[in-house]
Amino acid sequence: xxxxxxxxxxxxxxxxxxxxxxxxxxxxxxxxxxxxxxxxxxxxxxxxxxxxxxxxxxxxxxxxxxxxxxxxxxxxxxxxxxxxxxxxxxxxxxxxxxxxxxxxxxxxxxxxxxxxxxxxxxxxxxxxxxxxxxxxx
Amino acid sequence: xxxxxxxxxxxxxxxxxxxxxxxxxxxxxxxxxxxxxxxxxxxxxxxxxxxxxxxxxxxxxxxxxxxxxxxxxxxxxxxxxxxxxxxxxxxxxxxxxxxxxxxxxxxxxxxxxxxxxxxxxxxxxxxxxxxxxxxxxxxxxxxxxxxxxxxxxxxxxxxxxxxxxxxxxxxxxxxxxxxxxxxxxxxxxxxxxxxxxxxxxxxxxxxxxxxxxxxxxxxxxxxxxxxxxxxxxxxxxxxxxxxxxxxxxxxxxxxxxxxxxxxxxxxxxxxxxxxxxxxxxxxxxxxxxxxxxxxxxxxxxxxxxxxxxxxxxxxxxxxxxxxxxxxxxxxxxxxxxxxxxxxxxxxxxxxxxxxxxxxxxxxxxxxxxxxxxxxxxxxxxxxxxxxxxxxxxxxxxxxxxxxxxxxxxxxxxxxxxxxxxxxxxxxxxxxxxxxxxxxxxxxxxxxxxxxxxxxxxxxxxxxxxxxxxxxxxxxxxxxxxxxxxxxxxxxxxxxxxxxxxxxxxxxxxxxxxxxxxxxxxxxxxxxxxxxxxxxxxxxxxxxxxxxxxxxxxxxxxxxxxxxx
Numbered sequence: 001x002x003x004x005x006x007x008x009x010x011x012x013x014x015x016x017x018x019x020x021x022x023x024x025x026x027x028x029x030x031x032x033x034x035x036x037x038x039x040x041x042x043x044x045x046x047x048x049x050x051x052x053x054x055x056x057x058x059x060x061x062x063x064x065x066x067x068x069x070x071x072x073x074x075x076x077x078x079x080x081x082x083x084x085x086x087x088x089x090x091x092x093x094x095x096x097x098x099x100x101x102x103x104x105x106x107x108x109x110x111x112x113x114x115x116x117x118x119x120x121x122x123x124x125x126x127x128x129x130x131x132x133x134x135x136x137x
Numbered sequence: 138x139x140x141x142x143x144x145x146x147x148x149x150x151x152x153x154x155x156x157x158x159x160x161x162x163x164x165x166x167x168x169x170x171x172x173x174x175x176x177x178x179x180x181x182x183x184x185x186x187x188x189x190x191x192x193x194x195x196x197x198x199x200x201x202x203x204x205x206x207x208x209x210x211x212x213x214x215x216x217x218x219x220x221x222x223x224x225x226x227x228x229x230x231x232x233x234x235x236x237x238x239x240x241x242x243x244x245x246x247x248x249x250x251x252x253x254x255x256x257x258x259x260x261x262x263x264x265x266x267x268x269x270x271x272x273x274x275x276x277x278x279x280x281x282x283x284x285x286x287x288x289x290x291x292x293x294x295x296x297x298x299x300x301x302x303x304x305x306x307x308x309x310x311x312x313x314x315x316x317x318x319x320x321x322x323x324x325x326x327x328x329x330x331x332x333x334x335x336x337x338x339x340x341x342x343x344x345x346x347x348x349x350x351x352x353x354x355x356x357x358x359x360x361x362x363x364x365x366x367x368x369x370x371x372x373x374x375x376x377x378x379x380x381x382x383x384x385x386x387x388x389x390x391x392x393x394x395x396x397x398x399x400x401x402x403x404x405x406x407x408x409x410x411x412x413x414x415x416x417x418x419x420x421x422x423x424x425x426x427x428x429x430x431x432x433x434x435x436x437x438x439x440x441x442x443x444x445x446x447x448x449x450x451x452x453x454x455x456x457x458x459x460x461x462x463x464x465x466x467x468x469x470x471x472x473x474x475x476x477x478x479x480x481x482x483x484x485x486x487x488x489x490x491x492x493x494x495x496x497x498x499x500x501x502x503x504x505x506x507x508x509x510x511x512x513x514x515x516x517x518x519x520x521x522x523x524x525x526x527x528x529x530x531x532x533x534x535x536x537x538x539x540x541x542x543x544x545x546x547x548x549x550x551x552x553x554x555x556x557x558x559x560x561x562x563x564x565x566x567x568x569x570x571x572x573x574x575x576x577x578x579x580x581x582x583x584x585x586x587x588x589x590x591x592x593x594x595x596x597x598x599x600x601x602x603x604x605x606x607x608x609x610x611x612x613x614x615x616x617x618x619x620x621x622x623x624x625x626x627x628x629x630x631x632x633x634x635x636x637x638x639x640x641x642x643x644x645x646x647x648x649x650x651x652x653x654x655x656x657x658x659x660x661x662x663x664x665x666x667x668x669x670x671x672x673x674x675x676x677x678x679x680x681x682x683x684x685x686x687x688x689x690x691x692x693x694x695x696x697x698x699x700x701x
Contacts, residue, residue: 009701014260014276016349019389019476022589023596025701039699040349041264043272065260066515066626070275096515096623114480114513115609117600 005129006056010038010047012075015065020092024060027118033125044071048078051087057133058125061091068095072108088128092116155193162191181434182392184557190549200552201443206501206542210450212443212555214501215466219542220533225497226504227529228305228470232257232282233516234630235637236292239282243297245519249526253504254335255305256293257281258315263350265311265685268634278630280516281307285634286680288641290318291325300328304335305380305470305504310352312339313361313668314684317675320373324676336377336426336470339365342403345579347588348385349697352685355576357692361667362407363414366421368668378421379407380428380470387430388476390592393441394558396430398565399584401448405566406575408457418457422464429502431493432474438493439545440554442500445469448559471497472506478513482608483621486510491528498538499545505529515623582698589701638680645678653677654687661691 009025011018018040029035036054038047051059059079063071076089085107092112095103100111110124169188180186187194204210207217216222229251232239243254259281261273267285268277277283284290294304299322308315316337323333341358344351351358365378383400391399404425411421427445431438449467453459473493478486487510494507507525509517517525533539545551569578578584598604605611657670667688674684 014264014266014272014350015280016260016263016344018349019589019592022701023390023593026589026593027596029701035701037699037701039697065276066279067260067275074275094513094515115606117610118596119600 002134005033005058005125005133006054007033007035007058007060007125008038008047008051008054008056009035009060009062010042010050010075011040011062012042012044012047012071013063013065013067014041015063015067016040017064018062020064021060021062024062024092024118024121028060028122028125031122033122044074044078047075048082051079052082052084056087057129058088058090060121061089061093063091063093063095066094068093068103069099072103072111073106076106076108086132088125088132090124092121155196158192162189162193165189180393180437180554181432182394182437184392184394184437184554184561186554190553192549194549194553195556198552198556200549200556201543201546204546209462209465211446211466213543213546215446215468215503216542219501220498220539221542224533224539225502225529226253226303227251227526227533228253228255228504228506229522229526230255230257230305230307230472230506231522232259233280233624233626234278234282235633236282236284236289238278238630240293240295240297242519243293246522246526247297247302249523250530251526253303253305254297255506256307258306258308259283260350261285262315262681263308263310265314265352265681267638267680267682268631269638270682273631275631277634279626283630283634284315284318284681285638286641286678287318287321287325287675288637288678289634290315290322294322294326298328299323299326300332305338306335307338309338309341309344309348310350310358311681311685312337312341313365313671314675314681316365316376317668317672318681320672321675330373331375333373334375336380337365338382338428339379340382340403340428342406342575342579343382343385343400345695345697346386346399346403346584347389347391348382351695351697353688353692354695355579357661357688358695359407359410359576363410363416364666364668366407366411366424367414367416368666369424370416370420372668374424376424377426377468378424380426381407382428384428384430384472386588387432387474389588390595391588392591393432393434393437394561394565395587395591397441397445397448397558398562398569400427400429401445401452401562402566402569402575404449405452405456408453412457418453418459419461419464422453422457422459423461426503427467427469429469429471429497430474431471431497431500433477433489433493435492435496436545436551436554437558438496439500440551440558442469442471442497442502443543443551443555444558444562446501447555448562468503470504470506471500471502473497473508475508475512478508478510479606479609480513482614483510483514485608486513487524487528490525491532494528494532495536495538498532499543501543511621511623514621516626518622518624520622580698582700585698586700641678641680649677650674650679650683654679654683657684657687658690661688 509521
């Protein structure tokens with residue numbers, strides 16, 4: 001069948017809450033994806049460069065610090081600058097609904113909040129991959 | 138009748154009663170097995186739980202039958218008076234934006250009847266970065282208040298006399314620096330050092346384990362903590378030098394037994410480091426305090442708190458030779474479990490918090506933070522905080538719960554569960570020792586892996602609907618979600634803080650700043666106590682990051698083991 005989906009799970013900024021990121025990384029791996037986890041305290045530059053070097057399909061950011069309006073657009077811009085706007089930038093955390101909508105309007109997301117089932121993330125990523133990347137697989 | 142005969146009669150009678158009870162329990166068990174419809178056999182932490190507890194479950198344990206509150210080994214509480222002497226301190230954790238904004242929130246909370254202050258710092262401060270550092274961009278004031286120097290600390294407590302409040306500061310990696318800012322601010326208010334009272338969290342071991350706001354590698358970080366034990370024992374005797382925290386370990390995913398054992402193992406490590414420094418355990422142990430997470434499983438949480446006190450007392454006296462009863466007693470703060478709050482149907486969180494708060498009080502907490510209903514969505518609004526504080530006030534003044542000390546003492550279930558958690562903790566201490574102790578376990582990721590595994594298992598249980606979460610995987614409503622107003626922290630705080638920093642850097646005595654940072658570097662290379670050097674830096678308005686960087690020049694930075 002098709003090649004495995006490659007995902008970079010990243011923790012940008014100074015936020016140390018990694019329970020969600022680790023649970024998500026393990027769930028995506030269990031769903032058959034190739035998952036790379038960056039560890040904590042990454043700058044947007046470190047994340048974008050890891051995404052390009054590892055040639056991933058998806059970057060998932062976990063942000064619980066309230067800095068999402070700074071960090072998501074920064075990573076997004078860096079991926080675009082690197083010519084990799086084909087990479088899906090998604091993620092989740094403590095993000096108010098209006099902010100999710102504002103980020104989605106900029107081509108970021110979908111974003112997920114507390115209480116999301118990991119199956120919903122798997123389904124979302126698979127559907128996106130089938131639509132955008134399956135032809136090259 | 139001789140007394141021997143009398144004792145034999147009593148024993149025979151007791152044995153007859155017990156075998157009768159055994160027969161009755163067997164009969165009850167048969168009825169139960171025949172008609173049970175719901176299979177709920179585990180506590181929240183996957184500890185097996187029986188559907189009924191009787192005297193048979195305490196056959197090999199006295200429970201607390203011969204114990205009163207305020208006496209060894211303190212299972213039933215540290216005060217003879219329970220809450221009749223003093224209610225618990227209602228201490229709501231608060232902080233956002235600039236020092237000026239948080240100062241206003243503190244004054245509001247004090248006016249509402251709150252009895253202690255608790256400072257939440259933003260991520261840059263927690264990591265030791267100034268508001269104008271490049272790595273702070275977008276994060277200043279978002280998750281707490283931004284404090285980059287003594288000047289900000291002075292603003293934070295403007296109009297709040299520091300000899301009349303006790304302040305808890307949740308800060309770890311750079312705790313020693315923020316502590317010195319606080320002491321210097323008290324000096325500026327003219328408050329004598331012996332009147333400075335409060336707590337710094339200062340528990341770096343659980344940062345490597347779970348919360349992840351660290352600065353330095355493990356060994357120099359432990360040195361800084363022991364420096365504080367030493368300095369505070371003579372200079373600020375009313376200051377709690379550490380709040381050894383299970384909270385973050387549990388929030389990161391551990392079970393109740395892991396929270397209990399890992400936290401106590403951290404506590405033992407600090408005691409050992411203090412003793413290795415040559416300190417008398419009774420000089421610093423009385424200032425060690427604890428901080429527990431109060432999760433959903435009501436009785437398990439109460440049992441955890443009772444077991445924690447008993448384990449600490451036994452180890453301090455029997456293993457570390459503490460002679461002062463104040464070294465044996467475990468004083469602790471509790472906070473309801475943030476991780477149990479749901480973004481769905483957020484008003485339900487008020488109910489969760491009330492039950493958790495009740496468990497904390499039945500477990501004998503010294504102070505309590507009750508979470509606000511909106512905390513899975515943002516920092517709490519004033520209205521939400523008020524409901525959370527009122528929840529404690531209703532508990533304290535209307536329910537009658539604080540009238541009796543340890544009211545669940547003697548409950549077969551609570552006593553059996555207390556014994557069980559104690560035994561599980563002891564078994565985990567063995568495992569920790571076998572794999573080389575706490576520091577080794579952190580370097581190898583032993584603790585981190587166990588916590589991540591427990592978190593993954595809990596997520597799986599929810600997704601498999603083995604565990605029901607009201608409003609999330611059961612009783613879900615299709616109607617538009619009830620929305621509640623949210624607090625917005627804008628970008629203005631960051632701009633304002635940057636401006637203040639620029640001004641500070643221009644107006645302070647730069648030569649003195651350089652000289653004191655150099656003195657700190659030199660001292661850090663040796664083995665002197667670093668508190669006086671950092672305090673001097675604070676007095677000269679050296680910034681948080683300047684002090685961190687000076688120490689990092691000598692100590693290096695921490696690198697985490699990455700895995701999932």
